Amino acid sequence: METLVQTDQARPVFGNGLKANKLKATKFGGKLVSEYWESVFRAKEEGKKVVWYNGTYIPPFFHSHDLVWVHGEAWSAMLAARHKEIGAQGRSDQRGYDRELCSYARTHIGQMLIELDKVKSGHHAMAADDPRVETMLKLPAPDMIVNAYPYCSSGQQWDDITYRTFGKKIPMFTIQIPLLWGGRPDAGYMQGEEWEERSRYVAEQLFALTKFLEENTGRKYDYDRLGETMSFVKKAAELRLEAMDMCTVHPSPASFFDWIVSIAPVNFLPGDQNLVTYFEGVKAEIAERVKTGEGAVPKERHRLFFDGMMNWNKVGWLADKFAQVDACVVAGRYTHMSFWQEPQLIDLKDPILGMAQNYLICPNNHGAPIMIGEIEKVCDKFDIDGVVCHASRTCRGMTNAQFQIAGSAKKYGRQAMFFEGDVADESFYKDELLNVRLEAMVEAMDAKKRAA
Amino acid sequence: MRWQTDMNRPANGLKQGGINRNWRSGVGKLTDIDKIISSLAAVAEDPLGYARAWKDRTQGKVIGILPMNFPAELVRAAGALPLLIQEDDAAITYGRSLLFEFYCGYTRSLVDQAATGKFGGLDGLFLVDHCVALLGAVDAIRFELPDLPVYLAQYPASMDEPATPPMVRERLGGLWRKLEQVCETTITPEALRAAIAASNANRAMLRRIHDMRRAGQIALSGRQMQALVKSAMVMDAAEHGKALTALVALLEGQQAEPSNRVRLHLSGHFCHAPKPELLDMIESCGVTIVDDDLFTGTRFVATDIPEDGDPAEALARWYFDRNDNVPCSTRAQKSADWESYLAASIRRNGADGVIVLVAKFCEPHMLYYPELRKMFHANGIPHLLIETEHEGLPLEMVKTRVEALIEGIRQSGRTRETA
Numbered sequence: 001m002e003t004l005v006q007t008d009q010a011r012p013v014f015g016n017g018l019k020a021n022k023l024k025a026t027k028f029g030g031k032l033v034s035e036y037w038e039s040v041f042r043a044k045e046e047g048k049k050v051v052w053y054n055g056t057y058i059p060p061f062f063h064s065h066d067l068v069w070v071h072g073e074a075w076s077a078m079l080a081a082r083h084k085e086i087g088a089q090g091r092s093d094q095r096g097y098d099r100e101l102c103s104y105a106r107t108h109i110g111q112m113l114i115e116l117d118k119v120k121s122g123h124h125a126m127a128a129d130d131p132r133v134e135t136m137l138k139l140p141a142p143d144m145i146v147n148a149y150p151y152c153s154s155g156q157q158w159d160d161i162t163y164r165t166f167g168k169k170i171p172m173f174t175i176q177i178p179l180l181w182g183g184r185p186d187a188g189y190m191q192g193e194e195w196e197e198r199s200r201y202v203a204e205q206l207f208a209l210t211k212f213l214e215e216n217t218g219r220k221y222d223y224d225r226l227g228e229t230m231s232f233v234k235k236a237a238e239l240r241l242e243a244m245d246m247c248t249v250h251p252s253p254a255s256f257f258d259w260i261v262s263i264a265p266v267n268f269l270p271g272d273q274n275l276v277t278y279f280e281g282v283k284a285e286i287a288e289r290v291k292t293g294e295g296a297v298p299k300e301r302h303r304l305f306f307d308g309m310m311n312w313n314k315v316g317w318l319a320d321k322f323a324q325v326d327a328c329v330v331a332g333r334y335t336h337m338s339f340w341q342e343p344q345l346i347d348l349k350d351p352i353l354g355m356a357q358n359y360l361i362c363p364n365n366h367g368a369p370i371m372i373g374e375i376e377k378v379c380d381k382f383d384i385d386g387v388v389c390h391a392s393r394t395c396r397g398m399t400n401a402q403f404q405i406a407g408s409a410k411k412y413g414r415q416a417m418f419f420e421g422d423v424a425d426e427s428f429y430k431d432e433l434l435n436v437r438l439e440a441m442v443e444a445m446d447a448k449k450r451a452a
Numbered sequence: 453m454r455w456q457t458d459m460n461r462p463a464n465g466l467k468q469g470g471i472n473r474n475w476r477s478g479v480g481k482l483t484d485i486d487k488i489i490s491s492l493a494a495v496a497e498d499p500l501g502y503a504r505a506w507k508d509r510t511q512g513k514v515i516g517i518l519p520m521n522f523p524a525e526l527v528r529a530a531g532a533l534p535l536l537i538q539e540d541d542a543a544i545t546y547g548r549s550l551l552f553e554f555y556c557g558y559t560r561s562l563v564d565q566a567a568t569g570k571f572g573g574l575d576g577l578f579l580v581d582h583c584v585a586l587l588g589a590v591d592a593i594r595f596e597l598p599d600l601p602v603y604l605a606q607y608p609a610s611m612d613e614p615a616t617p618p619m620v621r622e623r624l625g626g627l628w629r630k631l632e633q634v635c636e637t638t639i640t641p642e643a644l645r646a647a648i649a650a651s652n653a654n655r656a657m658l659r660r661i662h663d664m665r666r667a668g669q670i671a672l673s674g675r676q677m678q679a680l681v682k683s684a685m686v687m688d689a690a691e692h693g694k695a696l697t698a699l700v701a702l703l704e705g706q707q708a709e710p711s712n713r714v715r716l717h718l719s720g721h722f723c724h725a726p727k728p729e730l731l732d733m734i735e736s737c738g739v740t741i742v743d744d745d746l747f748t749g750t751r752f753v754a755t756d757i758p759e760d761g762d763p764a765e766a767l768a769r770w771y772f773d774r775n776d777n778v779p780c781s782t783r784a785q786k787s788a789d790w791e792s793y794l795a796a797s798i799r800r801n802g803a804d805g806v807i808v809l810v811a812k813f814c815e816p817h818m819l820y821y822p823e824l825r826k827m828f829h830a831n832g833i834p835h836l837l838i839e840t841e842h843e844g845l846p847l848e849m850v851k852t853r854v855e856a857l858i859e860g861i862r863q864s865g866r867t868r869e870t871a
Contacts, residue, residue: 096822100554100813147610153584153782154815156609160784161819168786174610176619179582181604205615367604368591393554396815400588403550404595 014435015324018298022319023258025281032274033264037078041138043068049217052142054159055149056177056359057339060233060271061206064225065213070139071268072158076107080312080424088114089425103394103425105158112165115139142170144216146209150177150365152397173212175205177359182367189370190342190361202356229271230351237266237340239279243286244336248382251295252330253286256306257319258296259335266339297328302445305379305414306332307405308390309398311421314429321434325442330382334398337363337374368401372408379414385445386415388438393420393428415448417441488699489676492692496538496682500565503535504573506688513635516571518562518579518586519723520747520782521607521774523767525757526627528647528689530635532575536685539724540565544842550592556813557842558724559589566593576601576634580623582609583723583782583816603630611775611785620768628764644763650689651757657696658684658753661703666743666801668708674718674731674741681748682725711740714858717803718744719794719824720817722782726809726840733847734807737854743801745778745794746809754778781820790820791827798833804861805834807854812841834861 043050051062054072062069079085085107092110093099099106119141145163149155156174163172178198186192210221240262247254262282265275289295304322306329311318322329340346341361346354363371379387387409389402406416417437422428495502503514513532517524527534539561547564565571571593577600579590587604594602605623608616632639658680664670665677672680680699684692716739718726725748735741744750755774758766774780779788798806808824810817821837828835836857838850 096825098818098821101815101818105819147784151584151587153582153609154819156784157781157816157819161823163786164823172786174613174784176608176610176613176615178606178608178619179587179604181606183603201615201619205613208614368594391552396555396584396588399552399554400584401591402552404592407595 013324014321015439016299016326018320018323020255020257020316020319020323021294021296021298023254023282023285023296025278025285026258026261028278028281029262029265032269032278033078036264036269040068040070040140044140049143050140051144051146052159052162053146053148054155055147055175056362057267058146058148058175058206058209058355058359059268060226060229060355061209061213063270063272064229065210065217065219065221067144067213067217068140069268070142072108072162073104074264074268075111075139076104076424077310077312079107079111080426081315083313083426085313085424085426091117099425099427100394102154102158103422105154105161106394107424109158109161109165111139112162115141116165142166144213145170145172146175146212147172148175148177148359150359150362151179152364154397171212171216173209175202175209177202177362177365180360180366180370182370187370189366189374190357195357195360198360199353199357202360203353206352206356227348227351230346230355231348232273232275233266233271233340234343234346234348236271236275236279237343239276239283240266240339241341241343243279243283244331246283246286246290247330249290250303250383251293251297251300252303252328252382253289253294253296254282255296255319255322256304256329256332256335257315258282259332260310260315263335263339295328297323297326299326300328301326302328302385302442303383304329305375305382305384305387305409306334306390307375307387307398307402309334309392309395309423311390311392311429312424313426314421321438325438327386327438327442329388330384331378333363333375333378336378337361364397364400368404371401372405375405376408376412379409379412384414386417386441388441389416389418391418391420393422394425395423415441415444485699485702488695488702489672489679492683492687492695493676493679495687496679499535499538499682499686500570500573502686503533506533507573513575514573515631515634516574516577518577518581518590519558520581520751520780521771522578522580523624523627523757523770525644525647525651526624526631526639526767527578527635528650529639529644530631530637531643532631532635533688535574537562537565537577538682538686539842540570542568550596551589554813555585555588556723556811557840558811559585561724561842562589563592563596566596571597571600574600576603576631578603578605578627578631580605580607580627581782582606585813585815586723601630601634603627603634605630607771609783611772611783612787617768617772620771621764624764624767641763644767645759647689648757648759648763648766650693652759654684654689654693654696655753655756657693657700660700661696662743662750662753664703664706665741668711668740668742670703670706671740672703674735675728677741677744678725678728678731678748681752685748685752713738713740714805714861715740715742715801715803717742717794717798717801717806718746718749719806719808721746721748721809721811721840722780722814722817723747724811727844729847730809730838730840730845730850733851734854737851737858739854739858742803743797745790745797751778751780780816782816789823791823794824795827795831795833798831805836805857807857808835808837810837810839812839834864 048068051067051069059069088107088110091113092106097106147159214221265278304327340358345357409416419434420430507514515527515532516537517534524534539558544560544564546567547560550563551560605627608619755777757770775783779790779793
């Protein structure tokens with residue numbers, strides 16, 4: 001077993017002490033994310049209407065109608081990634097929300113309550129040294145609420161609470177994205193009667209969404225503009241998948257954590273040329289690394305699959321953690337099985353059906369038998385040695401079926417392990433348990449390779 | 453029988469047992485009433501055993517159904533026994549390797565029952581609700597019991613959207629066809645009408661008993677009331693109806709008597725029943741439970757299915773009626789407020805306070821509880837939140853909290869003598 005050495009740095013050295021070799025091109029994404037939130041903060045000054053939404057990647061509908069959108073999950077993830085979530089979570093605790101409740105919801109609702117406190121108290125001033133000042137002062141109140149949550153029942157209820165907290169005065173529209181249960185004999189990934197029926201069902205609701213937006217803005221919806229927006233999204237999605245495919249080589253030029261920081265562009269950033277530019281940059285850097293044999297982990301010996309939601313407080317921390325035992329997390333369910341994963345379905349002349357289908361195939365929106373089959377395909381493709389399941393404490397949507405996922409991994413000769421953490425509540429993360437389990441997993445994979 | 457043992461055993465050293473000490477009628481009636489309730493309680497205690505016996509007796513199919521909105525009448529119309537799967541008392545062992553410890557006790561118990569061979573008598577497992585934890589449990593069961601037909605007819609949980617009613621009808625159609633397939637029969641509208649009428653009749657009798665409790669006319673304990681509803685969830689409707697008919701006739705003869713016990717409303721606890729020991733403990737603090745909105749309580753019996761018109765359409769209508777009638781935070785409906793319903797209930801039943809029972813890790817309840825709390829504060833309603841767990845509760849510690857609530861109510865002079 002490796003020994004932990006405490007250094008003068010805050011972070012204890014683990015394993016070989018090396019750091020992950022992150023892609024440089026993703027820095028552009030950080031700039032885009034900052035600009036996006038700045039545009040959100042300016043929305044009211046610029047007279048723009050604001051939509052709060054949760055769930056799947058529907059911003060192209062808003063972008064094409066010149067609206068500003070706030071994704072509740074992205075907001076919570078952003079606060080957690082910047083370690084500024086505590087104030088919002090504290091406010092939701094105060095209101096009576098249990099800490100076992102979805103930490104995305106708790107953080108977002110807590111922020112909402114902070115904003116309402118300011119309105120009610122008639123002043124917006126906070127102490128200059130309040131850590132919340134930088135990001136929390138500016139979240140604009142919604143003019144509309146849209147819910148489009150696949151799979152997780154709590155997502156819908158979260159927005160119901162938002163609706164109630166604003167006194168039931170904000171127009172709200174809910175898109176139901178039914179689970180692809182996969183119970184019929186012809187069921188499979190993107191096939192069968194259920195797939196066809198559900199695709200049409202969601203597409204009809206997306207069309208109704210455009211009517212809702214028209215009613216609440218007084219402006220006609222421009223479907224040509226939607227096609228134009230989707231042309232950028234589709235191109236970006238294709239580039240992303242091409243770049244991911246290049247990571248089948250050993251060593252992998254990019255890791256799961258590079259794809260994690262690349263989620264914002266395909267999840268909620270505006271659908272424009274910047275998305276394409278971003279993924280062109282990522283793909284070019286990966287191509288260069290493939291040419292030179294440069295890996296995302298300096299000494300890649302093992303290749304892992306990450307199952308579960310990201311622990312947003314610990315993105316860099318975890319990237320380094322795995323690199324320190326020479327393990328490259330090459331792929332993941334969250335990154336490699338979602339976010340415009342099937343761009344070929346999108347017909348730019350009439351994109352709504354293809355968009356509906358991409359929303360439906362969010363990986364946890366499949367019944368476990370089909371979902372796990374797809375996970376195994378990804379593991380085979382990227383030559384995965386082991387599966388790491390992040391048991392995110394308050395996200396049951398992503399922890400469902402993890403025991404079956406681990407069981408399937410073992411069945412196909414892969415190691416599997418779990419570690420405890422959460423999406424946005426750092427207090428659930430258990431570093432030392434991850435250390436010992438990861439070391440044990442690496443030892444087992446080493447032994448297996450030696451035996452072979 | 454195990455239940456009778458529990459009835460006679462002081463719960464955790466407390467004096468309150470299953471039979472209310474303040475019973476006000478003759479010994480003969482006490483015996484008859486107790487006999488009926490004890491027989492229903494025995495079924496409630498061992499629903500899978502009851503189902504096995506029913507199957508042996510009738511050679512019929514047993515369909516496991518999951519809470520909270522499943523239309524059991526469709527199963528009955530197929531000639532099968534709908535068995536609303538209950539939380540099992542057994543410690544969760546093998547289930548721990550199927551579902552994480554941060555899932556509610558009900559879902560963990562479900563997978564444990566599946567993994568420990570207790571679902572052997574089921575011919576299918578059906579559900580319409582899509583609580584995220586329940587979906588996790590059912591997927592685990594699909595892997596654990598690959599030969600058991602498991603069917604989800606997912607009802608949309610957003611009640612206001614135009615797309616919802618057609619989808620509910622479509623899902624009911626799928627459910628109908630799948631049940632016919634699993635039960636190897638044809639479900640006729642006539643059979644469905646008869647099943648609806650039988651269920652409505654039983655619900656009406658259970659509501660009558662709840663009304664009598666609310667009015668103070670009868671003094672059945674929380675444990676006894678739970679047994680009546682729990683048995684309704686698992687028993688053959690005709691058999692349960694027969695027992696209820698006899699029971700209601702006996703209870704109608706009861707007379708209200710003045711009481712200075714604190715009157716409480718129990719709220720919450722979706723999907724499965726709170727442990728009877730908890731109810732015993734609450735009552736042992738000088739409390740009469742006068743009303744509730746528990747799933748294993750008023751919520752289950754409150755709403756009838758329309759008996760006129762197309763019975764399939766009536767089943768769809770029932771889904772919406774239920775949430776209009778007793779709003780539930782597992783649904784999103786702009787026009788329905790659980791807190792308003794609760795406030796009105798408390799005005800109607802004259803409760804002195806509320807105990808909210810939340811099953812640990814129940815996300816829809818955790819999300820909505822602050823809305824309830826806001827209403828309690830706005831209306832000056834004394835209340836206490838108790839979180840329950842499968843593994844049991846430190847009853848003596850919880851008891852001090854209940855006693856503090858009761859003391860506060862008494863000191864505030866809020867209690868009302870009832871007659």
